[in-house]
Amino acid sequence: MYEYDVENDQYNEIFFDDSSRRNSVSSRRSSRFSTTSHFSRVISKSGRLNTFQVKIPRKYANYFKDLGNTLLNIRWRWIMTALCLVNFASFFLFGLLYMWIAYASGDFDSTDDFCIVNTKNLTGYILLSIETMLTIGYGYRYPTEKCTLGWVVPLLQALVSVGIQGALVGAVYVKIAKPFTKNSLSIFSKKAVVAQRDGKMCLMIRIVDLTGKISIGTNVTMYFIDKFGGDPVVIKQIKTEPFGFLIFPVEIVHVIDCESPLWKVSPFDLLTKPFEVIVVAEGLSVITGQASQNRTSYTNSDILWGHRFLPCVHFDPVKQQYVINYKNLNQLIPFDTPLCSPQFLNSIDKTELINKDSK
Structure with a gap:
């Protein structure tokens, strides 16, 4: 039988009985699999790149400095989580702003002359915020002509909404179009x-x-x-x-x-x-x-x-x-x-x- 010599790149003739041959073959197989499987x-x-980076200086600060690449590199579950959290934060913050405008205008003490009609609690103002971002018009809750800030804030919220949705929709599109997919x-x-x-x-x-x-x-x-x-x-x-x-x-x-x-x-x-x-x-x-x-x-x-x-x-x-x-x-x-x-x-x-x- 011939055995391959790795160092000299040649085959050498060897002689042994069946038992030693079986032991030699099994040992080579075990060593081969233990080496390659590691x-x-x-x-x-x-x-996909199979690497994991550790001990990166200012790692989390760099994530926030370059949010565009961060959104494109994170997993889909975090993209959807970010979409929900950012929209919820926007609804809540603008709801508080509407509530502050109503409080500054005296809506909580007035009985007939309101700045924002048909609501006097936080839930109602959050619903007004959601209607401003997700609908094309107002229904039960809306600002009146008396409330100047009540018409400025919806304009500001619409612009913020366009920026948020544009950034996230753009990130989703680029992420779908990324070349490193199963294709x-x-x-x-x-x-x-x-x-x-x-x-x-x-x-x-x-x-x-x-x-x-x-x-x-x-x-x-x-x-x-x-x-x-x-x-x-x-x-x-x-x-x-x-x-x-x-x-x-x-x-x-x-x-x-x-x-x-x-x-x-x-x-x-x-x-x-x-x-x-x-x-x-x-x-x-x-x-x-x-x-x-x-x-x-x-x-x-x-x-x-x-x-x-x-x-x-x-x-x-x-x-x-x-x-x-x-x-x-x-x-x-x-x-x-x-x-x-x-x-x-x-x-x-x-x-x-x-x-x-x-x-």
Whole structure:
């Protein structure tokens, strides 16, 4: 039997009985799973950033200084809570203001000449405040001609209401339109593959833009994070080949050469060394022109060695059109690929060339 030597990137022949082989295999499996399960994704499959910031200086002060970004980054439950609390506070404060105007005008002592008619308690003034913000006219409760401030305050409250509703509705719209949503899952292929392409080892993913969010000026960038050596803080950019524009599903290809972080990665490393490949796709929408960004990640368990994507675009000679079969978008087929790292494969090719030249 042959065992892979990680340090020398080669296979060594070993001999042992069945019991020792079973113990060795089980120990390698347990160590493999204990090693890889300790690490989690930096970027989730849906594109969310899996980080938690601690000991930020003046953290809460910065939240209030930049309320716009705070509203856009908090969860939906806090957006709805803020919407309810701000409106309730506005109703209550303007209700108190109406009550103060009525008290200053002598409504509580008068019997026939009122500034605000048909109410003399806090509940009534709060209802007047709600009617001012949520209706187009007054009914049972309203300010009279005697009450000058009673007509100035509704105007002020209407302006405040427009500001509150405009800010919160705008925040809700931008939050819905944010690119980091579950739509990222429909843009990238579920798996990445490593196989030979034009005689070179390549890492490939498939990308498709069904909604046209990134079809203008599309830019796709890959990053490599090695989690085997310690803290996953070293990020290396992976170069990709130009791919044109997204009129149909295309494959993003990274040629694994001597400058690639995957140069020494072998099939055995996919099982033992945890790493992550982050993919970021940016571009403009063909409908709104709005810039958008989608991202996902592929860990070593998401990368399949010796596979290629099944073709999903073909030409129909009858209709004279290109047909896209989205059923094959994530379909893979086996492909003959050397079971060694690109570095080791390159050394073998050089050795064969040297032997040919010597002959």
